[in-house]
Amino acid sequence: MTVAKLAGAYVAADGGRLQLFDDGTLQAEGLNQDDSLLSGPGRWSLAADYDTGDIRLTFTYAPGHLGAVGEELNITGTSEKPELYWYLGDADSCDLHLLTRM
Numbered sequence: 001m002t003v004a005k006l007a008g009a010y011v012a013a014d015g016g017r018l019q020l021f022d023d024g025t026l027q028a029e030g031l032n033q034d035d036s037l038l039s040g041p042g043r044w045s046l047a048a049d050y051d052t053g054d055i056r057l058t059f060t061y062a063p064g065h066l067g068a069v070g071e072e073l074n075i076t077g078t079s080e081k082p083e084l085y086w087y088l089g090d091a092d093s094c095d096l097h098l099l100t101r102m
Helices: none
Strands: 008-012 017-020 025-033 036-046 055-059 069-077 082-087 096-101
Touching: 025 096, 069 096
Parallel strands: none
Antiparallel strands: 008 017, 008 096, 017 025, 025 036, 036 055, 055 069, 069 082, 082 096
16 A cells, blocks of 8 residues: 555544545544544654554644644555544454545
8 A cells, every 4th residue: 555545535434534645744623532532633654564553643733632642543445445444442342433535
C-alpha cells in the first residue's frame, strides 16, 4: 500500500470523518476512540514496523486532550477501495471502528 493509494476521505458509520492528504497531513472530525472523540488537524504516515498498526496518526491538537494524541489504524480492503480500522477496547472483542473510503 502506498501513501498515494491511501490518501482520500473516509467516513465511519457513526458519522466520524477522516481526510488523509498525500502531503502527510490529516483532518478529522468525530472519530470514536473508546470513550472519547478525536477531531482536529494532524499528521499521518505509513508505519515502518507494523507492530501496532499500519498507519500512524498524530493529532497536533485534539479537543479534550492535553498535547498531541497518537493513534494507530490498520488497513483492510483492496488497494482500489481501502478501509481503515482500529479496535475499540480489547482487540479480542473484535469491536472495530471501521472507516470506509468516500
